[in-house]
Amino acid sequence: MAISDARARLAExxxxxxxxxxxxxxxxxxxxxxxxxxxxxxxxxxARVRAFARDFADRRRGLLDRLAE
Structure with a gap:
């Protein structure tokens, strides 16, 4: 959910x-x-934090690889 939407729906x-x-x-x-x-x-x-961290690192690594090309 977008942060902007979450602000309006915090109680929910x-x-x-x-x-x-x-x-x-x-x-x-x-x-x-x-x-x-x-x-x-x-x-x-x-486990969720580790999975999120791995996903984050993979996405950033891919971006850096594309920039280096």
Whole structure:
């Protein structure tokens, strides 16, 4: 969800998190943050953070490779 949309729907997003839903916030179409349930198991959160970090690094590496061409 775009950050600009999330601002207007914050209460709804908090209710979704309370119900167990993870909502990713995007800027220019790229994930930049997440609204997560507070009781999300640490293992799941850590795995998601690692996956997000890998994805982020891969996208940036691809961009740098294209710029170097």
């Amino acid at each position: 997003l908090v209710e979704s998190a309370e119900a167990g839903t993870v909502t990713y916030l995007t800027r220019h179409g790229h994930r930049v943050a997440a609204i997560v349930p507070v009781d999300l198991p640490a293992e799941a959160g850590s």
